[in-house]
Amino acid sequence: MAAAFKRILLKLSGEALMGTLEFGTDPERVVGVARQVTEVRDQGVEVAIVVGAGNIYRGMQGAAAGMDRATADYMGMLATVLNALPLQDALEKMGTNTRVQSALGVSEVAEPYIRRRAMRHLEKGRVVIFAAGTGNPFFTTDTAAALRAAEIHAEIILMAKNGVEGVYTADPAVDPSAQFIPEITHMEALERRLRVMDSTALALCMENAMPLNVFNMDDETGLARIISGERVGTLVSTSQGEGDGG
Numbered sequence: 459m460a461a462a463f464k465r466i467l468l469k470l471s472g473e474a475l476m477g478t479l480e481f482g483t484d485p486e487r488v489v490g491v492a493r494q495v496t497e498v499r500d501q502g503v504e505v506a507i508v509v510g511a512g513n514i515y516r517g518m519q520g521a522a523a524g525m526d527r528a529t530a531d532y533m534g535m536l537a538t539v540l541n542a543l544p545l546q547d548a549l550e551k552m553g554t555n556t557r558v559q560s561a562l563g564v565s566e567v568a569e570p571y572i573r574r575r576a577m578r579h580l581e582k583g584r585v586v587i588f589a590a591g592t593g594n595p596f597f598t599t600d601t602a603a604a605l606r607a608a609e610i611h612a613e614i615i616l617m618a619k620n621g622v623e624g625v626y627t628a629d630p631a632v633d634p635s636a637q638f639i640p641e642i643t644h645m646e647a648l649e650r651r652l653r654v655m656d657s658t659a660l661a662l663c664m665e666n667a668m669p670l671n672v673f674n675m676d677d678e679t680g681l682a683r684i685i686s687g688e689r690v691g692t693l694v695s696t697s698q699g700e701g702d703g704g
Contacts, residue, residue, distance in 0.1 A: 461498075461501045461502060461503045461685050461686070462684075462685060462686060462687035463503060463613045463614055463685060464502075464503065464504060464613060465503070465504040465505075465506070465580060465610070465611065465612050465613055466498075466503060466504070466505055466506070466612055466613060466614055466615075466616055466685070467506045467507070467508060467603060467606060467607040467610070467612040467614075467615050467616070468495070468505060468506070468507045468508070468615075468616045468618060468681075469507075469508050469510075469599070469600065469603040469615055469616065469617045469618060469655075470491065470507055470508070470509050470510065470541075470545075470618050470675070471510040471512055471618065471619065471620060472509070472510040472511045472512035472513035472514060472515065472537075472538075472541055473510075473512045473513055473620040474487075474491065474510075474618050474619070474620045474675045475487055475488055475491065475509075475513055475541055475544075475545070476512075476513035476620070479513070481513055481514065482513060482514065483513060483514070483540075483541060483544055485544070488544050488545055488548045489548050490678060491545065491548075491675065492545060492548035492549045492551075492552055492554070493552065493678075494678060494681045494682065495507070495549060495554070495585060495681070496549060496552045496553075496554045497681075497682055498681055498682060498685050499554055499583065499585060501685060503685055504580040504581070504583070505580075505585045505586075506576070506580060506585070506586045506587075506588065506606065506607075506610055506612060507545070507585065507586070507587045507588065508587075508588045508599055508602050508603040508606055509538050509541040509542050509545065509587060509588075509589060509599070510538060510541070510599040511534050511535075511537035511538040511540070511541055511599070513541070514537040514540055514541065515533070515534050515537050527595065527596065528595035528596070531595035531596060531597075532562075532595060534591070535561070535562055535589075535590040535591045535593070535595075536562065536564075536590070538589045538590055538591060538599060539558075539560055539562075539564055539567065539568065539589045539590060541589075542558045542560075542568070542587045542589040543558065543567060543568075545587060546558050546587055549585055554585055555582075555583065555584040555585070556584060556585045556586070556587060557569060557576075557579050557584055557585075557586050557587070558586075558587045558589055559571040559572070559575070559576055559586060559587070559588055559589070560588075560589045560590045561588070561589070561590040561591060561592055561593030561594075561602070562589075562590040562593055564590075568589060571588065571590075571593070573609050573610065576588075576606075576609075576610055577610050577611075580610065588602065588606050592605055597658065598655075598656050598658070598659065600655035600656045600658075600659035600660075601656065601658050601659040601662065603615055603617075603655075603659065604655070604659040604660075604662040604663045604666075604668065605662065607663075607666075607668055608662070608666045608668060612668070613669075614668070614669045614670070614671060615663065615668060615669070615670045615671070616670075616671050616673065616681065616684060617654070617655065617670055617671065617672040617673070618673065618674075618675035618681075619672060619673065619674055619675060620674075620675060620676065621674065621676055622672075622674055623638060623673070623674045623691060623692075624638060624639065624640070624672045624673060624674070624691035624692030625638075625639045625642060625647070625652055625653075625654055625672050625691075625692040625694070626638055626639060626652075627639065627650075627652070629653065638692075639652070639692055640689070640692060640693070641692065641693045641694075641695070642692065642693075642694055643694070643695060643696060643697045644660055644661075644663055644664035644670075644694055644695070644696050645664060645696075645697070647660060647694055648660055648661065648664070654670065654672060654692075654694055655670070660694075663694075663696075664696050667696045668696075669693065669694065669695045669696070670693070670694040670695075671684055671690070671691055671692070671693055671694075672691050672692040672694065673690050673691030673692075674691065677690075
């Protein structure tokens with residue numbers, strides 16, 4: 459079956475690599491994610507990935523308490539590099555050529571982020587993992603995903619959640635009456651303050667008419683089904699006039 463997309467950006471939360479651990483990286487989980495990405499790449503889809511660091515930073519929250527916000531954010535950015543490297547290793551052991559590009563200088567383990575080089579890697583069939591967020595404090599890895607997707611001309615951002623099927627009217631872990639939302643616009647998500655991604659990232663996606671597909675990474679068939687064109691999780695898109703301020 460022909461793939462529905464040629465180039466995607468997969469946003470992986472740190473929690474998606476945590477598995478059943480309280481914090482840290484679960485090697486089996488990383489291999490499972492790498493397997494799904496490899497299957498998609500083997501269909502001819504160009505795959506870029508932005509990784510978060512909630513799995514690592516959760517263990518550092520105590521240390522960061524009371525710390526200067528910028529310093530704490532830089533710690534979080536460096537933590538994303540710690541997630542990018544084992545994911546790269548797992549992908550390459552499966553025969554999937556992978557490059558890590560970091561928005562912070564860590565030249566011994568990753569290339570610097572260069573947009574045109576990233577796009578060339580993708581054209582050559584390599585998976586590109588973007589680490590260290592945007593390289594700036596006060597911006598989340600969600601914003602990095604929105605920014606990188608626009609820069610590399612991705613067709614869609616696939617937001618991989620940990621144990622959540624998509625977007626709900628409330629947090630289903632807290633409110634048992636929360637209802638699943640199969641489709642919504644960026645503007646509606648902003649106005650209703652739904653937990654799709656942070657508001658800066660969501661606004662950036664809306665301005666660039668960048669669709670989002672929020673899905674559960676725990677379902678090992680989910681990513682492949684989305685690529686095949688099946689509706690999985692929640693689709694967040696821009697209605698006519700939203701992206702240009704109309």
